[in-house]
Every structure is written in C-alpha cells, then in structure tokens.
Amino acid sequence: MTIRNGLELSHAYVPFGEKTGLEDVNLQVARGERVALLGPSGVGKTSLLRAIAGLGKLSSGTVRVDGRDVTAAPPEGRGIVYMHQSPSLFPHVSVLDNVAFPLEVRGVPRSAARAAATELLERVRLRSAALRQPSTLSGGQRHRVALARALAADPAVLLLDEPFASLDPGLRAEVRDAVVDLLERGDGPAVLLVTHDVDEAAGLADRLAVLLQARIAQIGVPAEVLACPRSLAVARFVGLPNLMRGVRDRRAVVTCALGAFDRPGPPGPVVVTARGGALRVRARQGGATIGTVRGLVDRVHGTAVRIDVDGERLLAVPELGLQLEVGASVDVVVDPTSLHVIEEPADGD
Amino acid sequence: MSRRDLPGLLAAVVVASPVLIGAVYSTLAAVGLVGVGAQGFTLERVIDTLTSSETWSGVAWTFATAGAATAVAVAAAFVLAVRVRDRRFGQVMAMLPMAVPHVAAALAALLMFGQSGLLSRLTYALGLTTAPADFQPLVYDRAGVSLVLTFVWKELPYLTLTAMAVLLVDSRELEEVARTLGATARQTFWRVTWPQLWRGTAPAVIAAFAFLVGQYEMPALLAPSNPTALSILIYERAVDPNLLRRGEAHVLGLLALSISGLLVVAHQWWRARAEPGP
Numbered sequence: 001m002t003i004r005n006g007l008e009l010s011h012a013y014v015p016f017g018e019k020t021g022l023e024d025v026n027l028q029v030a031r032g033e034r035v036a037l038l039g040p041s042g043v044g045k046t047s048l049l050r051a052i053a054g055l056g057k058l059s060s061g062t063v064r065v066d067g068r069d070v071t072a073a074p075p076e077g078r079g080i081v082y083m084h085q086s087p088s089l090f091p092h093v094s095v096l097d098n099v100a101f102p103l104e105v106r107g108v109p110r111s112a113a114r115a116a117a118t119e120l121l122e123r124v125r126l127r128s129a130a131l132r133q134p135s136t137l138s139g140g141q142r143h144r145v146a147l148a149r150a151l152a153a154d155p156a157v158l159l160l161d162e163p164f165a166s167l168d169p170g171l172r173a174e175v176r177d178a179v180v181d182l183l184e185r186g187d188g189p190a191v192l193l194v195t196h197d198v199d200e201a202a203g204l205a206d207r208l209a210v211l212l213q214a215r216i217a218q219i220g221v222p223a224e225v226l227a228c229p230r231s232l233a234v235a236r237f238v239g240l241p242n243l244m245r246g247v248r249d250r251r252a253v254v255t256c257a258l259g260a261f262d263r264p265g266p267p268g269p270v271v272v273t274a275r276g277g278a279l280r281v282r283a284r285q286g287g288a289t290i291g292t293v294r295g296l297v298d299r300v301h302g303t304a305v306r307i308d309v310d311g312e313r314l315l316a317v318p319e320l321g322l323q324l325e326v327g328a329s330v331d332v333v334v335d336p337t338s339l340h341v342i343e344e345p346a347d348g349d
Numbered sequence: 350m351s352r353r354d355l356p357g358l359l360a361a362v363v364v365a366s367p368v369l370i371g372a373v374y375s376t377l378a379a380v381g382l383v384g385v386g387a388q389g390f391t392l393e394r395v396i397d398t399l400t401s402s403e404t405w406s407g408v409a410w411t412f413a414t415a416g417a418a419t420a421v422a423v424a425a426a427f428v429l430a431v432r433v434r435d436r437r438f439g440q441v442m443a444m445l446p447m448a449v450p451h452v453a454a455a456l457a458a459l460l461m462f463g464q465s466g467l468l469s470r471l472t473y474a475l476g477l478t479t480a481p482a483d484f485q486p487l488v489y490d491r492a493g494v495s496l497v498l499t500f501v502w503k504e505l506p507y508l509t510l511t512a513m514a515v516l517l518v519d520s521r522e523l524e525e526v527a528r529t530l531g532a533t534a535r536q537t538f539w540r541v542t543w544p545q546l547w548r549g550t551a552p553a554v555i556a557a558f559a560f561l562v563g564q565y566e567m568p569a570l571l572a573p574s575n576p577t578a579l580s581i582l583i584y585e586r587a588v589d590p591n592l593l594r595r596g597e598a599h600v601l602g603l604l605a606l607s608i609s610g611l612l613v614v615a616h617q618w619w620r621a622r623a624e625p626g627p
Contacts (some may be wrong), residue, residue: 053529090523092545
C-alpha cells in the first residue's frame with residue numbers, strides 16, 4: 001500500500017561501507033505524524049536518515065514522499081529537510097537570511113522571502129533577533145532558528161537527527177517545546193526523529209520504531225512498545241527493569257517469580273516483563289508474593305525499591321509512607337493484566 | 350590577563366619583534382639617523398622616494414601582479430579544493446608544486462615562456478609563428494604574464510591546502526543542510542561553500558598576497574626592468590654604490606609594510622563587522 005501523504009520507505013537496505021548495515025527497513029510516516037527512531041549507537045539510525053534525505057545511499061529499496069518515488073532524486077528535489085544534531089546555521093548571513101534561505105533558493109523574491117521568514121521567526125519568538133548574526137545567539141535560540149528555517153522550506157518530511165543531544169537539560173526542554181509548538185499546527189510535515197533517549201522519544205513521538213540488529217525490531221505507539229516489547233532485545237533496549245524467567249504450561253498458565261496467571265500461547269519457556277510502576281511493595285500483610293528489600297533508588301519521579309523475589313531482581317514502587325530497610329520482607333503486589341509475556345526463553349534457559 | 354596567558358603573549362612578542370625592531374630601525378634609517386650614509390635627521394630621502402614616479406609605478410605594478418596572481422590562485426584553489434577534497438591522489442598532485450623552490454619555479458617559467466623557450470619553439474614547430482623570436486613576449490613583459498602564472502602555480506597548493514582544511518571542518522554539514530533546504534549544487538556552492546571558503550581562508554589569502562608583494566627571486570628572473578618590482582627596487586637601493594641612496598631602501602620597505610599592514614587592519618575591521626562576538 002502506498003500512502004498519499006508523508007514518507008514511505010519500502011524494503012530499504014542501507015550500506016555501511018562495503019557491508020549492508022540495515023536490511024529490509026519498511027516504514028511509513030504520515031503527514032502530521034511524528035515517529036521516533038530508537039536504537040543503540042552504531043546501528044545505523046543516522047545512515048538511514050541520510051539515505052532518506054538523499055545524502056547517503058540505499059543499496060536497494062524505495063523512498064516515496066507524498067506518493068512520489070524520490071529514490072533517485074537529488075536532496076533538493078525530495079521535499080525532505082534533514083536537520084543535523086547541531087543547528088548548522090549559515091554563519092555568514094543574518095538570522096533572517098538564514099530563515100529566508102529556502103525561499104530564496106526557490107526563486108521567491110528577496111522581500112517576500114524576508115517577510116515570510118520574519119513570520120516564522122515570530123513563531124519561534126525570535127523576531128527581535130532577525131538582524132543578528134548566528135554567532136551571537138544562545139544554543140537554544142540557534143536550534144529554534146534552525147527549526148524555523150526548516151519549516152520555511154515547507155517540507156513534506158522533516159528528519160531530525162538527535163536534535164536535542166548537544167543541549168543541556170534546560171535548553172533541551174526549550175527546544176523540545178519549540179518542536180512541539182511548531183509541529184502541532186495544522187497539516188505539518190511527516191517527522192522522523194532519531195534519539196537515544198527513550199523517555200524523550202515517548203514524550204514527543206506518536207510512534208516509536210526500535211532498530212536492532214540491522215532491522216526494525218518493533219514499531220508501535222509508545223505505550224505498546226514500552227509495555228509490550230516484542231522481544232527480549234527490545235525490552236532490554238527500552239530499559240524495562242523487570243525481566244523474569246517464566247514458563248507456560250499446556251493449560252496456558254504462565255508461572256514466574258510473581259506467581260501464575262493465564263496467558264494464551266504455546267507451552268515452553270518465556271520471559272515475563274513488568275514496568276517499574278506495575279509492581280508495588282507494601283508492609284507484610286499476607287496474601288501476596290513475598291520479596292526482600294535490596295536497596296532504594298532515588299529517581300526523578302520518586303523513590304523506587306529494589307527487591308529480590310525468588311531469585312529475580314525486580315524494581316517496584318513503595319506504598320506511600322512505607323518505611324523500608326534493606327533485608328526486610330515485603331509484600332509484592334502486581335496486577336497480572338499488567339504483566340507482558342515475551343515468547344522467547346530468557347538468557348541461559 | 351592571567352599568568353597562564355604570559356607564555357602565549359611572549360611567543361607573540363618574539364615572533365613580532367623582528368618586524369617591530371626592523372620598522373623602528375628602518376624609520377630611523379629613512380630619516381638619516383642610523384645606518385650606512387646617515388648624516389643626521391633629514392626628510393629628503395622620504396620626500397624623494399615618495400615623490401618619485403619610479404616608486405609609485407613599481408608599487409602599482411607590484412600590487413597589480415601580486416593582486417592578479419592572488420585572485421586567480423584563490424579562485425583556482427577554491428575550485429580545486431572542492432574537486433579534490435575526497436580524492437587523495439588529487440590532493441597529493443595539487444600539493445606537489447609546494448615542494449619546488451621559488452627560484453626553481455622561476456627558472457622553469459623562463460625555460461617555458463622565454464622567447465627562446467619551449468613554448469616559442471613549440472609554436473614555431475607547429476607553424477604558428479615564423480620564427481621562435483616572433484613568439485609573444487611573456488617574460489620581462491610589462492603585463493608580467495609569466496610572473497603572474499608562476500606566482501599562481503606556487504601559491505595554488507598553499508591556498509588549496511588552506512581551503513581544504515576549511516572544507517573539512519566547516520563546510521560539509523552546511524552544504525548538506527543547504528541541499529535539503531532546496532538549494533541546487535550550484536546554488537550551494539555560491540551561497541554556502543564559497544562564502545565559507547572565503548571566511549576561512551581570508552587570513553591565508555592576505556598572507557599569500559603580502560608574500561608575493563615581497564617576493565624577490567621570481568621578479569628578479571621574470572619581471573621587466575620598467576616598471577621595476579618593489580622588491581627589486583628595495584634591493585637595488587640597498588646595494589646602491591651611492592651610500593646616500595641606501596636609506597631609500599628603508600623608505601620603500603616601510604611603504605610596503607604600511608600597505609600590507611593596512612590590508613591586515615582592513616581585514617580585521619571587516620571581520621569584526623561581519624562576525625560580532627557573542
């Protein structure tokens with residue numbers, strides 16, 4: 001099926017030097033949609049983005065933009081804007097001329113291009129900086145100008161390569177907000193962004209695509225990818241803290257350290273996962289799985305507790321006001337419906 | 350200024366001191382206070398030199414040939430740098446002239462462009478001229494054709510190397526951005542690559558120009574006697590049997606230094622205006 005609006009990548013093979021780096025990548029991003037491409041360093045995320053933009057090669061496969069095959073088109077003929085990790089503003093012209101650049105190279109008269117650029121600068125709240133040189137701007141301001149410039153090109157597809165990686169946390173929030181503000185208006189471009197940060201990706205993107213071992217290992221909405229990873233590798237990559245050995249019997253009952261629950265599927269060894277927030281610990285009352293406290297972990301959103309349950313090291317959330325001591329026994333409470341089963345044996349099984 | 354800045358400052362002073370000391374000495378020598386033929390303070394040499402038509406025709410000719418050679422070398426170096434930046438063999442080839450001494454380059458140009466040189470014999474052999482001596486003079490000519498070409502050939506590797514360094518550091522990402530923003534390869538070259546190259550190589554271009562203004566061996570072998578290149582004028586005055594004229598060499602040297610200094614100041618002023626600090 002070909003999508004009419006947005007980016008469609010079909011059976012793409014991306015080379016790494018002489019070897020094939022990525023294999024049979026299929027991806028569709030509709031106009032107005034944001035998809036985050038996640039994966040470990042060196043897996044080929046940037047190579048894929050560059051190939052889509054026409055700055056790198058595809059061994060085979062096709063790139064379609066708004067239904068048009070642009071695989072052989074030069075970078076300027078694709079309707080795709082590629083933004084590097086750094087803002088890459090042209091240092092020899094003013095902020096205004098940077099933003100007017102995409103319009104001027106398309107033949108828009110200078111005065112009209114500058115008027116349109118001024119409006120875009122208004123949208124990123126940098127109109128007052130229009131006549132300044134890029135070197136006089138702060139890091140966050142430069143990123144906002146780069147965003148305005150990218151939108152001046154009115155792209156069908158916007159590729160963002162680690163757009164926040166070089167920013168400190170404060171600026172990161174500023175630029176992320178600018179991205180959200182700019183891209184949530186109307187019929188925006190299809191956005192494909194590369195990031196290492198799973199939380200950031202989940203917060204920004206409509207869908208996550210996880211690249212592992214040269215392929216897209218899983219693609220789906222953030223809640224699905226983060227809570228229901230398709231493989232152990234995806235679960236590990238997205239940082240699921242609770243991965244337990246389990247086994248499913250012929251009656252479709254899965255048994256793991258947290259107990260037994262029904263989950264249809266073929267019998268055999270499986271991995272049971274639970275997000276950190278899915279497990280709660282409380283003072284011993286009985287009627288629940290017993291765990292032993294191994295330590296406390298201070299996190300941004302509160303304290304988590306490391307527990308040992310039947311030889312499995314798990315991460316759980318303590319009940320409000322619960323006083324915990326290392327070595328103490330606690331009840332571990334879990335809703336079985338929040339547990340996810342991965343149909344593959346744990347390492348060593 | 351902190352103590353950590355001292356070593357750098359000292360190094361700068363050591364490098365600059367010969368120029369400063371030379372400028373002070375030349376100033377004193379120009380007004381007859383020191384040096385060979387010094388007979389007490391006088392502005393006579395300064396006035397004589399600065400009102401001489403020979404001086405200004407030499408200055409004009411020297412700056413014209415150095416300027417033309419620099420302009421051609423810069424344009425060629427930029428194009429060459431873009432073409433060979435991903436080709437190691439091309440880079441090595443482009444650098445080869447750097448290894449040839451200036452005097453050897455001038456002698457080669459003489460052999461090539463002289464009226465009894467290879468080119469004149471070739472045109473004669475091809476029937477393009479009736480005799481080798483009919484060949485258009487390219488050596489000792491007022492237009493300085495062979496001198497400019499030799500200047501270009503010698504400066505090209507240095508400027509290409511500088512341009513490639515700029516391309517490696519600054520340019521690739523900006524060019525890619527420009528392309529995906531909709532610029533064609535040609536638009537990208539003129540609107541992004543060229544300005545980047547110019548920004549990055551401007552100090553090297555000024556250095557190359559200043560070097561050519563002061564170059565002696567190549568004008569000595571290839572330039573006409575009228576007008577006389579500035580470096581030749583300075584040398585002739587410096588070894589003039591009339592000791593009273595030797596002070597004029599200092600006036601001419603100061604003149605060349607002042608003009609080059611003005612260029613450096615103009616460049617710094619332009620740079621400060623174009624790229625204000627954060």
